[in-house]
Amino acid sequence: xxxxxxxxxxxxxxxxxxxxxxxxxxxxxxxxxxxxxxxxxxxxxxxxxxxxxxxxxxxxxxxxxxxxxxxxxxxxxxxxxxxxxxxxxxxxxxxxxxxxxxxxxxxxxxxxxxxxxxxxxxxxxxxxxxxxxxxxxxxxxxxxxxxxxxxxxxxxxxxxxxxxxxxxxxxxxxxxxxxxxxxxxxxxxxxxxxxxxxxxxxxxxxxxxxxxxxxxxxxxxxxxxxxxxxxxxxxxxxxxxxxxxxxxxxxxxxxxxxxxxxxxxxxxxxxxxxxxxxxxxxxxxxxxxxxxxxxxxxxxxxxxxxxxxxxxxxxxxxxxxxxxxxxxxxxxxxxxxxxxxxxxxxxxxxxxxxxxxxx
Amino acid sequence: xxxxxxxxxxxxxxxxxxxxxxxxxxxxxxxxxxxxxxxxxxxxxxxxxxxxxxxxxxxxxxxxxxxxxxxxxxxxxxxxxxxxxxxxxxxxxxxxxxxxxxxxxxxxxxxxxxxxxxxxxxxxxxxxxxxxxxxxxxxxxxxxxxxxxxxxxxxxxxxxxxxxxxxxxxxxxxxxxxxxxxxxxxxxxxxxxxxxxxxxxxxxxxxxxxxxxxxxxxxxxxxxxxxxxxxxxxxxxxxxxxxxxxxxxxxxxxxxxxxxxxxxxxxxxxxxxxxxxxxxxxxxxxxxxxxxxxxxxxxxxxxxxxxxxxxxxxxxxxxxxxxxxxxxxxxxxxxxxxxxxxxxxxxxxxxxxxxxxxxxxxxxxxxxxxxxxxxxxxxxxxxxxxxxxxxxxxxxxxxxxxxxxxxxxxxxx
Numbered sequence: 114x115x116x117x118x119x120x121x122x123x124x125x126x127x128x129x130x131x132x133x134x135x136x137x138x139x140x141x142x143x144x145x146x147x148x149x150x151x152x153x154x155x156x157x158x159x160x161x162x163x164x165x166x167x168x169x170x171x172x173x174x175x176x177x178x179x180x181x182x183x184x185x186x187x188x189x190x191x192x193x194x195x196x197x198x199x200x201x202x203x204x205x206x207x208x209x210x211x212x213x214x215x216x217x218x219x220x221x222x223x224x225x226x227x228x229x230x231x232x233x234x235x236x237x238x239x240x241x242x243x244x245x246x247x248x249x250x251x252x253x254x255x256x257x258x259x260x261x262x263x264x265x266x267x268x269x270x271x272x273x274x275x276x277x278x279x280x281x282x283x284x285x286x287x288x289x290x291x292x293x294x295x296x297x298x299x300x301x302x303x304x305x306x307x308x309x310x311x312x313x314x315x316x317x318x319x320x321x322x323x324x325x326x327x328x329x330x331x332x333x334x335x336x337x338x339x340x341x342x343x344x345x346x347x348x349x350x351x352x353x354x355x356x357x358x359x360x361x362x363x364x365x366x367x368x369x370x371x372x373x374x375x376x377x378x379x380x381x382x383x384x385x386x387x388x389x390x391x392x393x394x395x396x397x398x399x400x401x402x403x404x405x406x407x408x409x410x411x412x413x414x415x416x417x418x419x420x421x422x423x424x425x426x427x428x429x430x431x432x433x434x435x436x437x438x439x440x441x442x443x444x445x446x447x448x449x450x451x452x453x454x455x456x457x458x459x460x461x462x463x464x465x466x467x468x469x470x471x472x
Numbered sequence: 473x474x475x476x477x478x479x480x481x482x483x484x485x486x487x488x489x490x491x492x493x494x495x496x497x498x499x500x501x502x503x504x505x506x507x508x509x510x511x512x513x514x515x516x517x518x519x520x521x522x523x524x525x526x527x528x529x530x531x532x533x534x535x536x537x538x539x540x541x542x543x544x545x546x547x548x549x550x551x552x553x554x555x556x557x558x559x560x561x562x563x564x565x566x567x568x569x570x571x572x573x574x575x576x577x578x579x580x581x582x583x584x585x586x587x588x589x590x591x592x593x594x595x596x597x598x599x600x601x602x603x604x605x606x607x608x609x610x611x612x613x614x615x616x617x618x619x620x621x622x623x624x625x626x627x628x629x630x631x632x633x634x635x636x637x638x639x640x641x642x643x644x645x646x647x648x649x650x651x652x653x654x655x656x657x658x659x660x661x662x663x664x665x666x667x668x669x670x671x672x673x674x675x676x677x678x679x680x681x682x683x684x685x686x687x688x689x690x691x692x693x694x695x696x697x698x699x700x701x702x703x704x705x706x707x708x709x710x711x712x713x714x715x716x717x718x719x720x721x722x723x724x725x726x727x728x729x730x731x732x733x734x735x736x737x738x739x740x741x742x743x744x745x746x747x748x749x750x751x752x753x754x755x756x757x758x759x760x761x762x763x764x765x766x767x768x769x770x771x772x773x774x775x776x777x778x779x780x781x782x783x784x785x786x787x788x789x790x791x792x793x794x795x796x797x798x799x800x801x802x803x804x805x806x807x808x809x810x811x812x813x814x815x816x817x818x819x820x821x822x823x824x825x826x827x828x829x830x831x832x833x834x835x836x837x838x839x840x841x842x843x844x845x846x847x848x849x850x851x852x853x854x855x856x857x858x859x860x861x862x863x864x865x866x867x868x869x870x871x872x873x874x875x876x877x878x879x880x881x882x883x884x885x
Binding site: 165166169170172173176236237240243246250253254255256257258261263266271272295296298299302303304398 | 476478479481482483486492503504506507508526527528529550551552553554557566619
């Protein structure tokens with residue numbers, strides 16, 4: 114047996130995009146155990162819920178994450194709407210759906226870029242992010258923000274997208290889909306990409322269940338589950354299949370995310386076709402009294418929100434179980450037995466968002 | 473499936489494309505109109521209500537009422553637009569351009585011209601409703617951005633939570649009756665039902681009671697038995713539902729809600745000097761100001777300034793004496809009138825042929841007499857919910873309801 118050594122990895126590390134710390138127990142170049150520790154960027158956003166009015170807290174909760182900011186705001190709004198029994202207009206549901214899918218698009222493109230960067234494919238990384246830039250511009254044109262959108266409100270959304278804007282978006286997505294297809298072909302077919310991803314970081318179906326994996330991580334292991342199928346927002350009216358992978362490895366996770374990009378294009382097109390006319394928000398009076406659970410499918414996986422109000426303008430409790438938090442046990446699992454050089458890519462394949470995790 | 477050079481097409485294509493980046497700072501970016509760059513304020517329209525300060529999630533906005541300034545910490549601002557959405561005067565807006573980069577915290581302060589006046593008056597003034605005009609429609613409460621107003625139609629109450637009020641004046645603007653004023657006399661107590669226990673009974677103060685019977689006719693349960701001649705006032709404990717309507721309707725405010733023991737233990741006292749008498753105005757002194765008519769709980773008085781007439785409907789009069797109390801010239805005498813002398817009750821038929829009746833729900837006691845009298849069953853009176861509804865399709869404009877109404881609260885319009 115070779116000598117064991119422990120290599121600290123992160124929170125600041127040249128190849129690591131997110132501030133997570135791992136103690137890697139190595140035997141030669143093989144990782145035998147990874148011990149994660151988090152808590153470097155805890156901001157106490159959940160605690161702020163008893164300091165700010167429940168309507169203003171929406172702007173705090175959407176700052177949990179810079180990528181899924183829309184969905185954090187939407188999860189909060191849906192939760193409060195459930196507590197207060199508010200039925201939001203159909204148009205607002207569709208607008209939320211469109212923005213959700215746009216979030217998924219830019220999140221997955223960002224992830225593809227980071228993945229390309231992690232295995233040293235710089236130009237591919239640049240092209241992915243160039244594509245993502247177009248979506249950020251669309252976000253800016255429709256919501257006014259590029260990262261934090263501040264477009265949700267309790268009872269609907271604050272801004273409407275007129276038919277001309279929706280039409281131009283769909284045209285842009287049509288054009289973009291072609292470009293993304295060429296780009297993702299590189300991920301799916303190129304030899305160098307395959308050599309870094311195939312057969313690495315295998316998370317079997319049983320392990321995925323055991324470790325409570327969520328999102329693309331879980332679907333790549335062949336588990337057919339997608340919270341969007343619960344039919345929140347307008348997903349109940351839209352037709353889409355759950356995308357799963359077969360090989361359970363890093364490549365399968367990459368493939369699932371790429372297929373989800375095309376699925377998102379499809380969902381947006383359906384939503385734009387079906388979007389009804391009408392108001393985009395209703396007035397909400399009074400304070401929330403009660404509790405609610407909300408489950409949303411974020412780009413990184415299922416997020417669970419819990420809110421409890423006691424009839425005052427401050428909520429008692431807000432809790433967000435973010436997808437990255439749920440995926441950390443799976444990460445530890447796939448790191449066991451891997452090569453030391455594969456650690457950055459494997460950390461990346463769970464699409465980590467440590468800011469979400471620590472809030 | 474694995475192949476080499478799958479990206480070469482993309483690389484070659486990129487050689488002949490324009491750069492995806494812009495030549496900043498020589499080429500400036502054009503922002504879409506919704507971009508949240510920075511918050512701007514039209515300080516002249518600002519009323520310094522401070523709502524934006526309260527709503528700001530990052531506490532970047534400071535409003536100083538005394539100094540008349542509105543300031544924003546540009547680096548603290550997170551451009552969420554919550555202040556713009558919440559501004560009651562809509563003086564805040566978002567500019568697409570960002571504030572210039574800086575290495576120091578920049579706080580932009582705007583001073584409102586003529587804001588020193590508010591300093592002299594000690595800052596904020598609170599709204600106050602003239603309850604004589606108020607119809608308790610609740611529009612002010614609905615529009616209050618702070619939820620500081622509580623208006624209850626049933627109990628005729630208009631309450632302001634002064635700790636929440638930011639003196640934005642929206643209630644004044646929204647009031648359809650224009651009965652709210654900023655900084656009006658706040659000493660006038662709002663008409664509210666007293667705080668009483670759920671099983672308290674009403675008790676009339678025999679020394680103040682004029683035995684007008686308004687409480688008895690208002691009681692939805694018929695629980696009050698009042699005898700004008702014998703000067704007795706008895707509450708039937710079993711029938712009383714503790715609604716407090718008698719308290720509200722009493723023109724002399726002599727009814728109190730007390731616990732059951734006190735209410736039943738109190739013997740009914742007879743009032744010695746109370747005589748059934750009708751008011752009469754001394755027309756030499758009368759200025760026909762109509763205050764007596766306005767305050768008559770029964771609407772028994774008709775005063776017309778133009779024709780200098782003062783008429784009493786002796787049948788409606790309950791001798792409560794409120795007209796005497798309210799007369800500014802003290803020209804009304806309670807003992808001077810008599811039923812014989814009083815003018816004959818006059819029913820005004822001068823209405824348009826297609827006028828439909830409308831009940832003044834403030835006066836209406838929801839007795840249901842109009843409903844019974846209506847030959848067409850066009851009127852629905854709901855005593856419990858205090859609603860009076862006319863079916864305009866069924867109404868034949870006969871005005872029988874207006875004639876039959878004991879409260880004369882139905883008008884043909």
